[in-house]
Amino acid sequence: MANAITIATREGGGGDPASNFKLRLAIDQAHAANMPKENIQRAIDRGLGKGGGAGQLESVVYEGYGPGKVALVIEATTDNKNRTTSEVKNLIERLDGSFVSPGAISWMFADQGQITVSKEGKSLDVVFDLAAEAGAEDVEEAGDEILVYTKPHEVESVKSQLVEKGLVVKNAEISKVPTTTVQVTDADIARKILNLMEKLEELDDIQKVWSNFDIPDEILEKV
The missing domain is CATH 3.30.70.980 (YebC, transcriptional regulation domain)
Structure with missing residues (x-):
């Protein structure tokens, strides 16, 4: 959350949320998560170059397929792209998915x-x-x-x-x-998809994970 604020400050046009749309959204999400005001301000200061560290941060988007060929778009903020790429790739492939090149999935x-x-x-x-x-x-x-x-x-x-x-x-x-969804009718596949989503979201550098799966209620009850 703090990294997202820092990136929004740096890339969105400064530390004033009144004129920085990206920063306003990031701060709103931080408030929704009960992030302390001092932590928000500290993250903004980093984005303004106060205290160092912001120059090393970058936003990265990864793409892949999960179990059942559901599409995944993963947004991350990292100070070490190689580390984060390796973590995401290894996790997806270990949990029955495949890591693909940028642009292969985002159009979906x-x-x-x-x-x-x-x-x-x-x-x-x-x-x-x-x-x-x-x-x-x-x-x-x-x-x-x-x-x-x-x-x-x-x-x-x-x-x-x-x-x-x-x-x-x-x-x-x-x-x-x-733009299109993949309906999941197998409880085992559904379980694997949800597990992969959870594990990706647990990675420190991951901000958001988007997917196109649709699991009917009757299948969710079996998971």
Whole structure:
């Protein structure tokens, strides 16, 4: 999380979240994860070159196939690309997947703004109307939360309007949405996919893991 803030500061145009869209999103995610303010500021300072270390960090995107030929896009922030590449490659291949060259899989995904809103007594219809007024493209119910989808470049604008309308926004990010999905009908394959996803997310340098699998509820119950 701290590395993501540092990279956003350096690559997004400075340490002022009012003028740095990437940094605003990174800080929002840090707040959602209850990251202390002093840690956030320290990460911003690193991105501004205060205290050293930021120059060694870089963003890397890896691609691969998991069990059942599901596609994987993995975003990382690292101070040692060779180490991180080796860790990701070895893990994917050890858990019945394959590591592929950049560009082989990323075309299967499209960037989309995703805003997570707490229901807080609001119905889906109410949130849908407010989101539509704010310029959102779609709304989806997800348990105790509601997901609001936007164009990538409009996520911050829509988020700000939703907050002004009294909604509680828990997170806002640019997500990668699969253009096609792979339905998993084998419980053993599903178990292997979820295990690989979990192990990848446990690696220190990994920020996000995106995939295109679709596991039906009846299969999940068997995992």
